[in-house]
Amino acid sequence: MGPPGADGRFGEFGGRFVPESLVPACQELERAFSDAWADPEYRAKLDAILRDYGGRPTPVTECFRLSERLGVRVLLKREDLVHAGSHKLNNVVGQALLTQRMGKRRMVAETGAGQHGVAAATAAALLGLECTVYMGELDTERQELNVFRMELLGAQVRPVRSGSRTLKDAVNEALRDWVATVGHTHYCLGSVMGPHPFPYMVRELQRVVGDEARAQCRVLLDGRDPDVVVACVGGGSNAAGTFAGFVETAARLVGVEAAGGAAATNGIPGVLHGMRSLLLQDEAGQILEAESISAGLDYPGIGPEHASLGASGRAAYESATDDEVLAAFQLMAETEGILPALEPAHAIAWVVREAGRSVPEGSSVLVTLSGRGDKDVAQVRDLLATGRPPR
Numbered sequence: 460m461g462p463p464g465a466d467g468r469f470g471e472f473g474g475r476f477v478p479e480s481l482v483p484a485c486q487e488l489e490r491a492f493s494d495a496w497a498d499p500e501y502r503a504k505l506d507a508i509l510r511d512y513g514g515r516p517t518p519v520t521e522c523f524r525l526s527e528r529l530g531v532r533v534l535l536k537r538e539d540l541v542h543a544g545s546h547k548l549n550n551v552v553g554q555a556l557l558t559q560r561m562g563k564r565r566m567v568a569e570t571g572a573g574q575h576g577v578a579a580a581t582a583a584a585l586l587g588l589e590c591t592v593y594m595g596e597l598d599t600e601r602q603e604l605n606v607f608r609m610e611l612l613g614a615q616v617r618p619v620r621s622g623s624r625t626l627k628d629a630v631n632e633a634l635r636d637w638v639a640t641v642g643h644t645h646y647c648l649g650s651v652m653g654p655h656p657f658p659y660m661v662r663e664l665q666r667v668v669g670d671e672a673r674a675q676c677r678v679l680l681d682g683r684d685p686d687v688v689v690a691c692v693g694g695g696s697n698a699a700g701t702f703a704g705f706v707e708t709a710a711r712l713v714g715v716e717a718a719g720g721a722a723a724t725n726g727i728p729g730v731l732h733g734m735r736s737l738l739l740q741d742e743a744g745q746i747l748e749a750e751s752i753s754a755g756l757d758y759p760g761i762g763p764e765h766a767s768l769g770a771s772g773r774a775a776y777e778s779a780t781d782d783e784v785l786a787a788f789q790l791m792a793e794t795e796g797i798l799p800a801l802e803p804a805h806a807i808a809w810v811v812r813e814a815g816r817s818v819p820e821g822s823s824v825l826v827t828l829s830g831r832g833d834k835d836v837a838q839v840r841d842l843l844a845t846g847r848p849p850r
């Protein structure tokens with residue numbers, strides 16, 4: 460996956476649909492990132508932090524018992540083992556280093572369930588940056604513990620009271636802050652979405668996942684690439700980073716969304732948060748709320764590069780239901796001793812459903828395990844107790 464075309468376009472998607480006042484900030488960021496990404500010194504600093512602080516490279520684990528059960532060879536890329544528990548660190552450390560490099564001292568971030576907010580606050584603490592996190596008021600109530608976590612890490616959490624008081628409103632507020640403070644502030648966006656250069660930059664910062672995994676798979680698979688590569692898709696950053704490592708192979712690429720937030724399948728082209736992409740909308744063009752047991756997958760859109768990969772047919776986008784996800788979570792726990800986050804449990808659920816069907820017996824399947832499930836244990840207990848996914 461190369462750089463986007465003119466104006467940050469991936470086919471008919473992407474671009475930079477922002478008010479005049481934000482154009483210079485996006486242009487400054489575009490220049491700063493392309494300079495940094497070509498600079499061996501920046502790359503070395505980033506690699507050193509991801510190694511010595513983050514725990515990279517993460518292993519690829521072969522799931523022997525699960526593979527036997529499913530009749531396909533399942534390999535996991537273990538982003539759950541990264542410091543702070545998910546792939547999100549890869550992105551925020553890269554952007555925090557970029558903030559310093561631009562001579563800025565503050566980051567703003569949006570967060571839904573709080574995971575990206577916690578990650579941004581982590582990187583800010585590590586590098587001595589100020590950090591303000593915008594979070595929908597409703598989400599601050601649902602995810603109190605993450606608000607406290609961010610505060611422990613020295614960040615300031617600002618509840619957003621506009622609109623639906625959730626993630627989409629938090630993005631708008633973070634953009635507004637950035638326009639007003641751009642002299643000393645960087646907007647640390649959490650996924651492969653938003654105006655150019657964010658979708659490209661975040662994908663590049665996450666491609667370490669796919670690049671490592673490809674080399675590791677070749678060792679495990681006697682020099683071959685996996686037949687299928689699967690990752691869950693919220694905004695799409697762990698999937699984009701994973702796919703980047705395999706797009707030039709013959710592997711079938713599959714992104715798995717939550718059935719209640721399947722923007723790649725049910726979305727309609729439109730403009731939101733500075734990008735043109737597939738968005739969940741009603742007939743009047745109002746953005747719909749995505750609904751899933753996994754708070755990390757309830758973004759009502761999908762990154763523009765995924766919309767483009769879907770349109771070209773290079774990647775396919777599927778969905779998993781809450782019940783399938785809960786079953787996959789338990790299966791992974793019982794057969795492999797791993798509690799996956801509910802987000803990547805969607806990817807596993809798809810493999811469970813398709814093994815022996817569209818994924819023929821004996822195939823090799825790489826699944827990106829984007830995060831660990833400790834954060835979801837209480838919710839899983841409640842779901843299993845009521846037998847019905849709430850919210």
Ligand SMILES: *Cc1c(COP(=O)(O)O)cnc(C)c1O
Binds near residue numbers: 650691696756800
């Ligand atoms: C945030 C998160 C996601 C969803 O974000 P993407 O940008 O789609 O990767 C998936 N898995 C985990 C563990 C997360 O924390």
